[in-house]
Amino acid sequence: xxxxxxxxxxxxxxxxxxxxxxxxxxxxDLGLDALEELLLxxxxxxxxxxxxxxxxxxxxxxxxxxxxxxxxxxxxxxxxDVMMRTAYCLGENEPIARAAGLMAFEGVHRVPIVxxxxxxxxxxxxxxxxxxxxxxxxxxIGNRP
Amino acid sequence: xxxxxxxxxxxxxxxxxxxxxxxxxxxNLLRTHGVSGAPVLNHGGLVGVITRxxxxxxxxxxxxxxxxxxxxxxxVVYAVKASDPVMVAVRLxxxxxxGRAVVINDDGSLAGIISLTDILRALSHGxxxxxxxxxxxxxxFVDLRTLRASVHPSPRHQRTGS
Numbered sequence: 001x002x003x004x005x006x007x008x009x010x011x012x013x014x015x016x017x018x019x020x021x022x023x024x025x026x027x028x029d030l031g032l033d034a035l036e037e038l039l040l041x042x043x044x045x046x047x048x049x050x051x052x053x054x055x056x057x058x059x060x061x062x063x064x065x066x067x068x069x070x071x072x073x074x075x076x077x078x079x080x081d082v083m084m085r086t087a088y089c090l091g092e093n094e095p096i097a098r099a100a101g102l103m104a105f106e107g108v109h110r111v112p113i114v115x116x117x118x119x120x121x122x123x124x125x126x127x128x129x130x131x132x133x134x135x136x137x138x139x140x141i142g143n144r145p
Numbered sequence: 146x147x148x149x150x151x152x153x154x155x156x157x158x159x160x161x162x163x164x165x166x167x168x169x170x171x172x173n174l175l176r177t178h179g180v181s182g183a184p185v186l187n188h189g190g191l192v193g194v195i196t197r198x199x200x201x202x203x204x205x206x207x208x209x210x211x212x213x214x215x216x217x218x219x220x221v222v223y224a225v226k227a228s229d230p231v232m233v234a235v236r237l238x239x240x241x242x243x244g245r246a247v248v249i250n251d252d253g254s255l256a257g258i259i260s261l262t263d264i265l266r267a268l269s270h271g272x273x274x275x276x277x278x279x280x281x282x283x284x285x286f287v288d289l290r291t292l293r294a295s296v297h298p299s300p301r302h303q304r305t306g307s
Contacts (some may be wrong), residue, residue, distance in 0.1 A: 010268050045198060063201040066172075101269030104262050107181075126261035129268065130239050137232055137275060139239075 010097040010129075015090055018132045019113045019122030025050045026060065028080035032068050035060065035079055048112040049083050054119035056087035056112040089114050092121065096132065099124045149274050151234055152227035154267040155248045155259040161186050162195055164215040171214045172200050181260065182245050185218045191255070193218035194245065224249050227256045231267070231274045234259050 025048045026035060039045065039062055046061030060083040067082045088102050089112040099111050103126055113122040160178050162171050164187040175183060175197050182196035195218040202217070223246040225234045234246055238261065245260035267274060 011271065061201075063197055066201050097269050097271065100265040104266035104269055107262075126244070126265055127239070127242075129265060130235050130261065133235055133264075133268070133274060134232075134239055139232075139236055 010100060011095050013096045013132070014093045015096055015099050015111075015113055015124050016092040016122070018096060018128045019092075019124045020128060021122045023048065023112075023120055023123050025054075025120055026079055028057065028078065028083065030079045032065060032077050032079070032082065036065055039065075046110055048087060048110070048120050048123060049079055050120055053117075056089050056114065056120050058083040058085045058087050059108065059110065059112070060084070061109065084108075087112055089120075090124070091116070096124075096129060100129055103129075148230045149267065149272055150227070151225050151229045151231055151248055151259055152256065154231055154263045154272070155227065155257045156180075156263055157257040158184060158248075158255055162214050163187065164192055164213065164218070166214045168200055168212040168214060168217055171195060172197065175200075181262070182258070184222075184247055184255070184258065185214055187215070191222060191247070193220045194222060194247065195219070196244065198244075219243075222247055225259065226251060231259075231264065235264060235274070 024038065024042050024044060026038065028049050028051075030038075039047070046059060046064075048056045049058040049060055051057050058079075060079050064082040064084065068077055088106055088108055090099055090102070092113050092115060102108060102111050103124075109125060111124045112120045113124060115121045160174065160180065160183050162174065162183050162185050164185050166174075175181065175195075181198070182194055184191055185193040185195050193215070195214050199217045199219060223237055223241055223243055225237060225246050225248055227248050227250050237246055238244065245258050248256040248259050250256045264274070
């Protein structure tokens with residue numbers, strides 16, 4: 001490592017620096033089979049659910065797919081039936097420490113990042129924070145796996 | 146500056162699952178305990194780790210009622226020592242793309258689990274996780290066969306001191 005190691009605080013670094021910018025997001029009326037295929041083909045464990053204006057209205061993950069077999073859902077069940085309706089999200093200028101706190105204490109594994117219009121522009125996951133942490137300490141970690 | 150070590154941020158192992166338990170039972174137990182994953186024992190020996198995500202993964206999910214924990218668990222067990230700097234665990238998780246590692250004491254007994262959540266919590270509390278004691282990677286390898294004798298489901302394990 002040539003650069004001088006000067007770790008930045010998690011309180012001072014905005015989440016936009018570490019978020020994953022290319023976001024797979026889904027509409028609430030997507031069928032669950034299609035969702036499963038989407039998650040598997042992108043090798044992701046979940047995705048934000050957005051309204052017609054791109055604003056987050058929930059989060060859906062692989063674990064939610066388990067609920068497909070519950071009595072409340074039928075064969076035509078959609079994302080809306082199983083998603084977690086509260087989408088904790090953060091503005092792009094919020095610090096990493098806040099994202100870390102949200103994920104640790106609210107038990108969420110991905111936080112949608114929104115722009116000033118409230119539209120989703122990225123997602124931060126625990127691994128994004130770990131990669132940032134590692135880079136801060138001079139470990140040779142790529143931006144994306 | 147004191148180095149933050151694994152023992153400072155890890156969660157003590159409060160629950161274990163048995164390899165022969167049903168996946169439904171495992172799911173309910175993980176939920177009840179509010180944890181996302183737990184070590185798996187078979188005849189008292191550590192044989193794997195299972196997470197809620199494993200149980201939810203369509204590629205691992207077994208036919209409704211017949212699947213056991215052993216069918217869905219991850220059989221490779223990654224371990225760090227309680228005395229390792231936290232950054233050793235961070236690096237292990239990144240390199241191996243895992244969300245948790247088993248923590249063992251210097252005497253080989255099971256101390257707990259360190260997960261991404263534990264590290265996030267430390268960060269949000271403003272802990273400085275920089276490692277001032279070592280440069281580069283210093284991972285010790287642990288012979289998990291020695292864990293067999295010392296892992297037991299019930300009592301908490303004593304810490305090995307500071």
